[in-house]
Amino acid sequence: MLKFFAPWCGHCQKLALIWTELAHELKGMVNVAEVNCDVHENLCRNVGIEGYPTGIFYLNGRKVDYAGRKALDAMSTFARKAFAPGFTKVDAETFNKKLNLDEVVFLLLHTGSDQRVLDSVSAASQVLLGESPIYASTSRALYSQYGLPSPSTSAVPVLIAIKSHASKNHAAKLELDGLATGHGSGEELEKWLLRNRFPVVSKLGMNSFYNVMKSRFRRLGHEEESQRIRSARLCFVWMDGRKWGKWLKNMYGIEDVSKFKMDGVVVVDHQSPSYYDTDLNGRPLTLDKDNIFYALRAIYAGRGTPKHSENLLERIARIMNKKELAIEEYVKTHIKTTIFGVIMFFVLTFYALKYVVNEDRSMDLF
Structure with a gap:
């Protein structure tokens, strides 16, 4: 297990002692180490570290971001389960x-x-x-x-x-x-x-949010209805509105259930990120099987109207960031092509400028 941190980070300082205790507890079972990103900037950038502290678990070359609680018992349990026998x-x-x-x-x-x-x-x-x-x-x-x-x-x-x-x-x-x-x-x-690793209905919280929202292989739901939605890759989750009310309202417009005594239902495409909260008739989705699967069939048929959980500036920033990462990845994997392209750009620019200068001189002669 690797912890990526920065010395000036307050959360990193709080985690320092816990990380040392974790290393002692897992000694002989799991290698526990840390990386100072102020010292090893390139390494942290290549790994894709975006915030501190970040825990990453490596098992036989497989990289897994640790998204659970940063407490000794939680991290120790995670490591012990991961290294448990296969069956x-x-x-x-x-x-x-x-x-x-x-x-x-x-x-x-x-x-x-x-x-x-x-x-x-x-x-x-x-x-x-x-x-x-x-x-x-x-x-x-x-x-x-x-x-x-x-x-x-x-x-x-x-x-x-x-x-x-x-x-x-x-x-x-x-x-x-x-x-x-x-x-x-x-x-x-x-x-x-x-x-198939998730329950029929998962509780969405801090520990499970990353795995559920980033998963690309989910296909859960009512088996009979799922057969009608052939291309559906979906799962059902629930969140505690009293605890997550503010976040739910900001992301999906669901009012705080503890205040308004109501349940909210949304169909979320976190990759976009966008969501659907009404059926084809514009009525709010409800906790009713027929209502939900009727809406799902419409969504997968392309007849639903999505809403964005980001504002315009956030969407532009996300798109620009994806483009930047794509360019960076291309440069890393096509170094020779990139160098050749840069050289050709400067050569063509040089000859273009030379042509323009010569044209200007010709005009001056007349």
Whole structure:
């Protein structure tokens, strides 16, 4: 774990002692270090540090921004979960006891003879950083419990996602026959895990905001209705209006629920960033399944009218910043082309100026 800080930053100074305690607590398990961005400006710029302090977790070359509480217990728990084993072997009785401990769990059902699959799942599990546990079992009772065909020695291993402590139904299923034969993609398995790692309904707060809003693989919602919205990549979340009332009002125009005794519903595209808070008839969205999915169908058909959660100046600044980052990235990856382009620019400018000067002299002669 790396902490990027600046000595003059007040929050960094408060975190200094906690970071030292974290290093002692995780000694021998996780390497904990820090980078002074006043001294190593180029390094911090290349990593993309935009504020202080920033915590980044590196696991086998994978970079993950730490968005949780900057408290000793929270950071220690995060690190321990991230370095936990890829999966835990269980029998049916043990699994059902653990089922109530987490909102989302993954269950790998296999015959016991497919080590290649076990290794692939263990490697892919790193993308979860311990957020949702993976259990592995050869129990025939669990196959039956979740309505899967009884296994045989040649059965295809299957990975299922179970949400809201469901003891009979699974939210998603992935057959791993490709991995078993050596033709599957570990990247596809990682994407599947990321798509299904959140609860059916998540609480959106400081710890989960970054993961939810930045996720590109979410596909959650009412299963029957989701089939009608083929291209939908969405999730359902809720926020405490009493705690986040001011932010909700500034971003989406939702009045403080603690004051006005009302619930607000918006469909958010955080990548834009824009949002929808009315149906096609201009009526506010409500906590009603038919109302929400009617609005979603209209939005994905391009018939909704979005509103911006940024003002004009903020939008211009964001677009300019994206352009600047794109140019910077192009220069880094195409150094020779950039140098050639700069040289050609100056050469052409030189000859253009020379031509203009010669033309002026010719005019003076007349």
